[in-house]
Amino acid sequence: MENKNGTKKSLEETKKKYLDLEESLKPHFDLMRKTTETVLDQEVSSYPIFVIHQAEDIQLGIPLVEYSEERNIPWSINISTLEEFTAKKVIDIARVDRFQKVYKDPRQHFCLFLLKNEEANFVFL
Numbered sequence: 061m062e063n064k065n066g067t068k069k070s071l072e073e074t075k076k077k078y079l080d081l082e083e084s085l086k087p088h089f090d091l092m093r094k095t096t097e098t099v100l101d102q103e104v105s106s107y108p109i110f111v112i113h114q115a116e117d118i119q120l121g122i123p124l125v126e127y128s129e130e131r132n133i134p135w136s137i138n139i140s141t142l143e144e145f146t147a148k149k150v151i152d153i154a155r156v157d158r159f160q161k162v163y164k165d166p167r168q169h170f171c172l173f174l175l176k177n178e179e180a181n182f183v184f185l
Contacts, residue, residue, distance in 0.1 A: 081174070082185055084134045085112070088125055089170075095124060095139050096166050107142035107159075108166050113175040120148065120173075140173070 085092070092110060099108040111121045112135050121138030142159065145151040150173075151159055163171060164184045172183040 078183070081112075081172075081183065085137075085170075085185070088137060091124060092137070092170055096170070099139065099141065100166060105141035105143055106166075107163055107171070109140045109142060109145060109171045109173050111138040111140050111173045111175065112136070113138070115175065118175070120144065120150065145173075 095110075096108050099105055109121075110124075111118065114127050114135060118136075118138065121140030121144065123136065123138050125133060125135070125137040127133055127136040142151065142156065142163075146153055146156060170185045172185060174181050174183050
């Protein structure tokens with residue numbers, strides 16, 4: 061049943077989008093895990109962030125996987141860090157503490173910065 065403002069429907073839609081995103085990224089999980097380990101082990105950052113996008117030229121992070129319709133790769137994946145996000149003012153320096161509090165263990169979860177259709181959201185998988 062749905063309430064007046066459509067909350068149940070929007071929760072179901074959000075869950076479906078989340079599951080679809082997870083499914084589309086699964087083929088790249090090994091690469092993403094290894095990249096996370098490298099960022100952490102080499103002390104590049106304690107806060108790796110994967111930038112997930114379909115843009116041709118994005119100036120954030122280092123490219124790992126390139127979007128390709130022909131090869132059925134629905135997303136480009138770049139690796140970045142909290143430090144780059146603050147340097148490029150994607151995250152305001154005043155909000156870093158707040159971000160760090162909600163950031164999940166990178167050895168257990170991927171932090172994604174999802175760019176899609178003029179929208180940008182943080183997602184943890």
